[in-house]
Amino acid sequence: MNGGVGVARDSLEGLVLGDAFGQSWFVRDAEAGERWLAGRVLRPGPWKWTDDGAMAIVLYEHLVRYGEVREDALAAGFAAEYARDPYRQYGASMHEVLERIGAGEGWRAVTAEQFDGQGSWGNGAAMRVAPLGAWFRTDLAMVVDQARRSALATHAHPEAVAGAVAVAVAAALAAAGRGGPAPSRPEFLREVAARVAPSEVRTLLLEAAALPAGTTVRKAADRLGSGWRISAPDTVPFALWCAALSPDDLPEALWRTVEGWGDRDTTCAIVGGVIAARTSLSAVPAQWRAHTEAIPARRP
Structure with missing residues (x-):
């Protein structure tokens, strides 16, 4: 399936930009950080992307090559990228997972053994998946299936899969809505939740949809979490x-x-990947793009 190569590329570029922008806000002086944020003072460049961007690039290149998710090849691609550059802020469990897959162990066994046999419920499958949603945007059933497959290559826990499906569906809806009016926040979140299996992710999506219109970002973070776990x-x-x-x-x-x-870095990566699937990066200031580490040329 050829999919939406150009739209998926827009989503990838937005994801990488968001990742790098968010990473630039890990500042040591919290009080100064609050002042800079209140004044919307950009952090100095260059902004380096992290594992979010690294794994999203692998996933996008995989789709360009195969047109679909092939779990064995995708897991191998993630492991090869990790071996090439392991210093991209990978989560603690992913170091072990990707090292073992790179050493030749089967991804199914490796991922299933994580966290006493439960598998990882981390946000790593969700952080990278927006370009996949944009790619398959015309077929939401395909989006759900392909997002699930992409998640299982590294994350066996159902909550991690639910998170990946939610982000992929959100990106697909955003991409499919290009040129038209955006849905309301509750409508959008409920439509995403409708495609997600019963899970804590789905429950919190519906809670997010029900938050009052005037809810502040900090209040929403208090209610929903913002990635601290x-x-x-x-x-x-x-x-x-x-x-x-x-x-x-x-x-x-x-x-x-x-x-x-x-x-x-991860919340901004998800947001960047979803919104850029709808808008591209055409309205992003040139300074932001100049600060952001470039996406490398396609690799085999």
Whole structure:
């Protein structure tokens, strides 16, 4: 299936930009950080992307090559990228997972053994998946299936899969709505939740949809979490709530998202990938793009 290559590339570029922007806001001086954020003072460049961007690039290149998710090849691709550059802020469990897959162990056994046989419920499958949603945007059943497959290559826990499905569906809806009016925040979040299996992720998406219109970002982060636990339930509902606040204004959405602090590179990566699937990066200031580490040329 050829899919939406150009739209998926827009989503990838938004994801990488969001990742790098969010990562730049891990500042040592919290009080100064609050002042800079209140004044919307950009952090100095260059902004380096993290494991969010690294794994999203692998997933996008995989889709360009195969047109679908092939779990064995995708897991091998993630492991090869990790071996090439393991210093991209990978989560603690992913070091072991990707090292073992790279050494030749089967991904199914490796991922299933994590966390006493439960598998990882981290946000790593969700953080990278937006370009996949954009790619398959015309077929939501395909989006759900392919997102699930992409998640299982590294994350066996149902909550991690639910988080990946939610982000992929959100990106697909955003991409499919290009050129038309954006849905309301509750409508968008409920439509995403309708495609997610019963889970904590789904429950919190519906809670996010029910938050009053005047809810502040900090209040939403308190209610939903903003990635402090690095889990899919703690990350995805908040990130998609933020994306739904400013669906046609990527820079504004990223400023709002980082107000929640938490796992800000990942929440901003998700927001960037979803909104850019709808808007591209055409309205992103040139300075932001100049600050952001470039996506490397396609690799075999």
